[in-house]
Amino acid sequence: MKAVRFHEFGGPEVLRYEDVERPVPAAGEVLVRVAGTTFNPVEGNIRLGVMQGPIPVGLPHTPGLDVAGTVDVLGEGVEGLAVGDQVIGFLPMTRPGAAAEYVIAPAAALSPAPRNIPLADAAALPVVGLTAYQALFDHGRLRAGQRVLVNGAGGPVGGHAVQLAKQAGAHVIATASPRSAESVRTAGADEVVDHTAVDVLSAVTEQVDLVLNLAPVAPEVLAQLPAVVRPGGAVVNTTIWMPAPTDEDRDVRGVNLYVRSDAEQLAKLVALVDSGDLRVDVARRVPLTDLPEIHAQAASGGVAGKVVFLVS
16 A cells, blocks of 8 residues: 655655555454545654654654544454444554555544545544544533633634534634634634734733633743633643643633544534534645645645645
């Protein structure tokens, strides 16, 4: 089979599209014929080798944390799945990923794919959808009627966070650039703040119950975010190289988010997609052979929106 791998840590040039032996699933695993995978920013850092502490990978390594595809072979003891099932999942970060024609996945990590969007497009849901879900509900404890600030709502995680918060009955304030403002409004934001023109702290005229920080803000700005949160609320931060700030005197929690694979939560997101209550946005669809180029674009200035790699 074909796969994209790197045999050493480094820049995008270390990625190779090459022939690899097709893997065989062990007990509790399935072999998935991949339809699509995606690029997530953390994968660039894994490729560089700077994540070997929290996310150690062996070499050669195949990237691709998101997978959408069809079950091809069942490992021993797998129940609840059948050959031919269309599935999606968030793969283990330390194991070979889905930038390949076939990938091994733990059966417990997979959920049925959405029925009303193309299978490859469904690869754009797992990592960003679970990040938004866990930030809002597991850590932010968001409830109907509360107010939430999504700082950096213009990206893929932010788009899902706005939709999910609005679906939950929250009042959503979102920061975005002029380029992404309209998509954030379409996602359901009640207020959209242009972060290129207005300071995010001064834009919040009434305190919120939750701040979800998705943006690489300056340390001094991050440190001030608890000031816009009501007592008992939280600041959930995904920029993990800067610890989330707390205000113990006012009972404002600071939470550093490390997203985890969760098939049950993913199934809830799939149900929302199938009911039309959650939109999966795909900015570009490119062949798997373009994966090194997308890594290069991300390294030189960022990739706008979610890129799906079409496999087979």
